[in-house]
Amino acid sequence: MTLIDLYDALPSTQTEALNRLRAGDRGPRWIRAERQTAGQGRMGRQWDGPSGNLMASWYGVLPVEMRRVTQLSFVTALAVTDTIRPLLSAPDPLKIKWPNDVLYNGRKLGGILVQSESLDDGLGIVIGIGVNVAEAPDVQTYGTAAVNALTDRPRTLETVLKALDAALTQRLAEWLKNGFEVTAAQWWDQAYGRDRACLIEQNDQALTGTILGLDEFGALRVRDQDGKIHAIASGSVKYPEA
Incomplete structure (x- = not known):
């Protein structure tokens, strides 16, 4: 199990992880916050992070070229669905929307943000993951869903993150060993929107x-x-x- 640092509140787990890499901490490690006040999403958007939902960032150094960093959104998305799918009463509507959203019946269940930092001794990677576990946030621009509303037995954040850590560790190892082709094919199997324009x-x-x-x-x-x-x-x- 990768070590986890838990905070009551942070502006952003992503920012904290990047700051640690820059300061010489090479991980791998998780940072989880009970609450975020300035969570980061894709394209500079803010990620709404109410208490009770998973807000965490994994950081470490990986032996990859910068041009492969974009592949990590899809590696991580598969790890997220590996974690969530067994918990759902009806798992079929769980899909992955390009490039970094996990949806249930078209409603956002989770999001991913991958960032990188060139370091003297390798490429630092931060993988931010937000999953609506306890609560579906009220967002005007899109529908949302929460894991515990879709399962017969509510899960704790600790349980979800433990399973996610195992899934991400396995997915990263497979990607580093086998390349992206297998990941891309498995992503396509779960891709949202492949049946419509x-x-x-x-x-x-x-x-x-x-x-x-x-x-x-x-x-x-x-x-x-x-x-x-x-x-x-x-x-x-x-x-x-x-």
Whole structure:
């Protein structure tokens, strides 16, 4: 079991982990906060972190090239679904939405933020994970869900993080040993939106198409209405019901 440092409150577990790496702490270790006051999400968004939900960051040094860091969002997403799926009364609606959301029936159950830091002795990695365990936050822009509302027996945060630690440790080891191809295929098996058209908003441009899977670095492969295939490395993906 990886060591866990627990705080009553932090501005952000992600920021704390990055600061530790910069100060010479190489982990691996988890930082968990009962409450976050300035939690970080993708593209600078704030992650709403009420007490009772999992807010944690794993940090350590991994022997990988910087260009492979983007793959870690998908490695981590699989670890999150490995953790949550056995807890659910009806697991089929659990899906992964590109690039870093875990959804249940289209409602956000969890999110992932991966950051890296170039260090003198390797590449520092911080993997931030938020999972709605006790409470589905009230968010105006999208629907949310919580694990304990979807299971026959509520779980504690300690139980969920212990299972997540084991799942992430295994997924990281498999990725480092086998590369990204297997991870990408397993992500596709759980991909949200593969059965409907999507709208991708990227800067001032919009693209409508269907998703085909991931490229070698985790960009989303999309076939547009003319049959042309695009690799989307960043942007917002929406679906008709979203």
